[in-house]
Amino acid sequence: MKIIEGGVTAPIGFKAADFAAGIKYQGRTDMAMVYSDVPCECAGTFTTNQVKAACVMWDKKIVESGSKMQAVVINSGIANACTGQEGFDACEATAKAVEKELGVPYDTVAVASTGVIGMQLPVDKLVNGVAGMAGILSHDKEAGTKASKAIMTTDTINKEYALTFEVGGKTVTVGGMSKGSGMIHPNMCTMLGFITTDLSIDKTLMQQALSSVVKDTFNMITVDGDTSTNDTLLLMANGLAGNDTITSKNEDYDKFYEALFTICRFLARKMAGDGEGASKLFEAKVTGAKTKDDARTLARAIVGSNLSKAAIFGCDANFGRFLCAMGYSGAKFDQNDVELFFESKKGTLKVFDHGNPIDFDEEYAVSIMKEDEVMVVANMNEGDQEATAFGCDLTYDYVKINADYRS
Amino acid sequence: MKIIEGGVTAPIGFKAADFAAGIKYQGRTDMAMVYSDVPCECAGTFTTNQVKAACVMWDKKIVESGSKMQAVVINSGIANACTGQEGFDACEATAKAVEKELGVPYDTVAVASTGVIGMQLPVDKLVNGVAGMAGILSHDKEAGTKASKAIMTTDTINKEYALTFEVGGKTVTVGGMSKGSGMIHPNMCTMLGFITTDLSIDKTLMQQALSSVVKDTFNMITVDGDTSTNDTLLLMANGLAGNDTITSKNEDYDKFYEALFTICRFLARKMAGDGEGASKLFEAKVTGAKTKDDARTLARAIVGSNLSKAAIFGCDANFGRFLCAMGYSGAKFDQNDVELFFESKKGTLKVFDHGNPIDFDEEYAVSIMKEDEVMVVANMNEGDQEATAFGCDLTYDYVKINADYRS
Incomplete structure (x- = not known):
């Protein structure tokens, strides 16, 4: 090819x-x-x-x-x-x-x-x-x-x-x-x-x-x-x-x-x-899911959450928002199995490990998230299925583009 | 009482x-x-x-x-x-x-x-x-x-x-x-x-x-x-x-x-x-739905759509966004039955009638939407169930509040 x-x-x-x-x-x-x-x-x-x-x-x-x-x-x-x-x-x-x-x-x-x-x-x-x-x-x-x-x-x-x-x-x-x-x-x-x-x-x-x-x-x-x-x-x-x-x-x-x-x-x-107003590509990769459908559902929930998207815009490794979105996605899982990472070309940082928050280096987290392409990786540790979802951050420009009055 | x-x-x-x-x-x-x-x-x-x-x-x-x-x-x-x-x-x-x-x-x-x-x-x-x-x-x-x-x-x-x-x-x-x-x-x-x-x-x-x-x-x-x-x-x-x-x-x-x-x-x-960054209350009232669940689902879809919320912020009677949200809500209906209205204390304006757009007065629409409490009313004309959902507009401040870095 x-x-x-x-x-x-x-x-x-x-x-x-x-x-x-x-x-x-x-x-x-x-x-x-x-x-x-x-x-x-x-x-x-x-x-x-x-x-x-x-x-x-x-x-x-x-x-x-x-x-x-x-x-x-x-x-x-x-x-x-x-x-x-x-x-x-x-x-x-x-x-x-x-x-x-x-x-x-x-x-x-x-x-x-x-x-x-x-x-x-x-x-x-x-x-x-x-x-x-x-x-x-x-x-x-x-x-x-x-x-x-x-x-x-x-x-x-x-x-x-x-x-x-x-x-x-x-x-x-x-x-x-x-x-x-x-x-x-x-x-x-x-x-x-x-x-x-x-x-x-x-x-x-x-x-x-x-x-x-x-x-x-x-x-x-x-x-x-x-x-x-x-x-x-x-x-x-x-x-x-x-x-x-x-x-x-x-x-x-x-x-x-x-x-x-x-x-x-x-x-x-x-x-x-290139989503509306986007300043960066925001991907979510879910690995170790029980089923392919679960993997897709979880990945889409992460990139679809307004709170997650705003956190990505603000370069804030506020991982609770990602877990929260996974929690309401409809896919069944146990938070005590989950590992969560932030990843970009700057590196990879683990922030959540089997039910417990990790005391991570905030500065390093910001440097990872400042890149043009940022990925959240969630390892469910419950199976072997994976999926990646593609989204973008939520920015002031999104609101601007969509609130402007038709003329 | x-x-x-x-x-x-x-x-x-x-x-x-x-x-x-x-x-x-x-x-x-x-x-x-x-x-x-x-x-x-x-x-x-x-x-x-x-x-x-x-x-x-x-x-x-x-x-x-x-x-x-x-x-x-x-x-x-x-x-x-x-x-x-x-x-x-x-x-x-x-x-x-x-x-x-x-x-x-x-x-x-x-x-x-x-x-x-x-x-x-x-x-x-x-x-x-x-x-x-x-x-x-x-x-x-x-x-x-x-x-x-x-x-x-x-x-x-x-x-x-x-x-x-x-x-x-x-x-x-x-x-x-x-x-x-x-x-x-x-x-x-x-x-x-x-x-x-x-x-x-x-x-x-x-x-x-x-x-x-x-x-x-x-x-x-x-x-x-x-x-x-x-x-x-x-x-x-x-x-x-x-x-x-x-x-x-x-x-x-x-x-x-x-x-x-x-x-x-x-x-x-x-x-x-008083939702995050909200400048106004945005309600959606669905009437004439087949079931109570349909009415709730449709109403929630309208107030939940980012595009609808941004239109409310921009005082834009862009009714297609509301119909679109109803369309993907999961509730079944025929767009040819639907009537759509914007309503506030300034008055009521019909914008969509049984499958067809209405050529409405844009200035009047803006005056209705400029109020602190704005409602979209969708009459499904398919039954007698109704529900109201409560939301707010999507504003720059929403993004600001949620993108600010933890300190």
Whole structure:
């Protein structure tokens, strides 16, 4: 497996474009398209929020119907959630504009939105954007990068990644981009991710791989515990690498799984560290748990606690908050088994040992926590399962971003 | 039912005292005692966090054993949580100091703590504090007020309440005090509440009333979603009002229930509005829900969402955040049934109607939300159950309070 430069346009046959459609933002791009020269097998995972945006329902239908997918059109600024029938009509109009411009069936065109909830999309601007992008779709690396910028909301950096691996003598490429938990005049924190690959693989296996990988990557991100109405992760595979189609969970499948895991983990960590107002990446690693579910639940509870997040911001090794969050997580454990550590590239410090606080060096603790990436490690000493969750600190800027009045 | 001045010392036969024991804070009181002239029937509800403070386990044993309770000793500054055997020994030493000073059996003495987790209590200071308080226990209203101040952490106001009602020609008094979600150099947000009454009532009925009332009062508070290791609510009834003991759920029981509900609701709202860094009380009322549990779950999700709380701080009627929180709450509903309103003493504004956003007057919305007490009302239009949750806004001060380094 080799990391390469680029993003969604890295695999063979994928193009991208961006456009300043003026949907809500001015003076920046706010639409992107990812397009494959040939129809793709597709897989997806979507928000578990019952209040689903119109675009989520649109894409779920494509993924679950067994249909191919050839393009996805994304906009930032307005989320198209809580918008009734008018919202669905906007999805259809966008997809039909792609059909008109590029000749692909409208029911193979996915759509994704991120932005303010409860506001209608301006359909004329979307259609105009699709026409503009149809003319500039490009295989260039730069086109992928621009697309990754157009989908940003309050993200401070664009997020893309690509890598290659070998399958039966053929080089397979996987590329991806995502946007994190950002919010302009106010939005939902929405996670959008788009992964492209030129691998040839059976649709069912592809969905299984994606669903499994997501559990330990995207679904382990917590910025503020608010599950968006719009979360969407799409995977498109066009088969142009020329490998023999993967139809069973063999060695080639494992290679693909590892590549998918790597790209999703990279994007997940980037999104967590770039959470709203975040000043640092805050990870929690739980080891020695009885079950995988326990490990995930405990890790997510630690990075999800406002008190833990504020302590990380304040570089305060106030370990009681982490234990407290573990205690209310729902996972069963005995505090007398637990060991707790703070860890960063400065070193590792044990602060709690089998039910008892340790009298540690506060200065050393602060120096560990001042790093850009800080990890809390909890060894439950009750089994052999582990999981890592990705979050960020809670800062003044989080409040500022989310309290500013819409204008 | 009549509201009167005072708190825990309002009922006949209850005394209180406070003391500056220097446990962690300097220049203020940090210990309180509530004492009854005669042994009391007692009831209690405690944190559901698995990581329970030593004092919680101590009190649970008293309440669940069927034992009487005659005194409770409270300290602020250190929570006595995650403190191993040494923590339990501190509880016992405190109770035994009360036995020595006041001649009541040590296993009828409850203890409660709030403050930093993972730090040991200085037992000598506690014992000294008990001795100091034993000499100044007083029935005076002022003694109750002072006790309610000694248990504060970052609370900005002390919280006490008292009322009277008639049972069979006898005047019964209920008094109470509580502390909310405060945090000094950093603490857990801990909710402590102590209710006293001179009513005579069967212990089982008393516990049933308390457990039921708590569901719609204290348990509907959300400040930051972090369930403390120390949450404790104790109810002591000494029977000195002279009423015939209530032994069934008759009319007298109903009067007591209403009085208990009133005092708990008052204290809960006070605690929510005085949440860490809060600038206002933020309530969510859910009506027309299918079940009571759904109503509670939905209401708590609304006031518990960081995004909702930040919107309330920013006076932003960004209703999508409230719908989003309802969507991930776990309660099932159809967004096409929902109506959403913002309400304060300035008026009521409908913002969402059966699946569709309403084009409302933003200026009017801001004027409603600028009030000190703001309510979001969600009519689910699917049943006849309702519930109200109590919270506060998310402010810069919340982050400041919780990020400051321990010193």
